[in-house]
Amino acid sequence: MEILTGLTSNKTGEGMEKREERRVHNRKDCQITVKLITDKREDLIENGITNISAHGLFVKTFAPLPIGTKLGVEFDIPEANKVISCKGKVMWGYKADPLRGGRDVPGMGIKTENLNQQDMSLISRFVNNSN
Numbered sequence: 001m002e003i004l005t006g007l008t009s010n011k012t013g014e015g016m017e018k019r020e021e022r023r024v025h026n027r028k029d030c031q032i033t034v035k036l037i038t039d040k041r042e043d044l045i046e047n048g049i050t051n052i053s054a055h056g057l058f059v060k061t062f063a064p065l066p067i068g069t070k071l072g073v074e075f076d077i078p079e080a081n082k083v084i085s086c087k088g089k090v091m092w093g094y095k096a097d098p099l100r101g102g103r104d105v106p107g108m109g110i111k112t113e114n115l116n117q118q119d120m121s122l123i124s125r126f127v128n129n130s131n
Contacts, residue, residue, distance in 0.1 A: 026053060026124075026127050026128060027051045027052060027053045027127060028051060028052055028053075028126065028127040028128075028129075029050065029051050030049060030050065030051060030052055030078070030126075031047040031049070031050065032047070032048070032049040032052065032075050032076065032077075032078065033045065033046045033047060033048060033049075033075065033076070034048040034049045034057075034059055034073060034074070034075045035072075035073070035074040035075070036048075036059065036065075036071050036072070036073060037071055037072035037073075037074070038065070038069065038070075038071045038072075045059060045060075045061060047060075048060055048061060049075060050105070050107070052123065052126070052127060053123070053127055054112075054115070054120045054121075054123045054124045054127065055111065055112055056091070056109060056110060056111045056112055057073075057075075057088075057109075057110050057112065058105075058107055058108070058109050058110075059107050059108055059110060060105055060106065060107040061106065061107050061108065062095070062096055062106050064090070064093030064094065064095060064106065064107055064108035065090045065093070065108060066090065066093075067090055067091065067092060067093060068089065068090060069089070069090040070087065070088070070089050071087070071088050071089075071090070071110070072085070072086075072087060072088070073085070073086050073087070073088040073110065073112065077122055077123060077126045078126070080122055080126070082119075082122065084115070084119045084122070084123070086112050086113060086114055086115045086119070087112075087113040087114045088110040088111060088112050088113060089110065089111050089113060090108050090109070090110055091108075091109045091110065091111050092108065092109045093107065093108035093109070094106050094107060094108075
């Protein structure tokens, strides 16, 4: 099972947090517009994807969907001229919390499902390109 839970937090002293990276796959910070499609609605979020891997993505939003929500996901990989369309599942989410001082970006982690090999390779090349 792939771990997409991102960072875990351990308290270490007076209000300081030590964070442990738990991601398995390489990710790339980005700003990609994404369309999210559920049974009830369709949302286009400009620059919504803020990081991506071949197995998941983070969508910045003040209204994350409930954990376990299944949805359709559509986005373009920069310079690839191809719309990638796949299914996804919300694995975790953060709502804006003013008590946390803005340390966590509100949004949700989505595990991609049913990507074909060509699209997975395209995303992997994008992630591993240092430009």
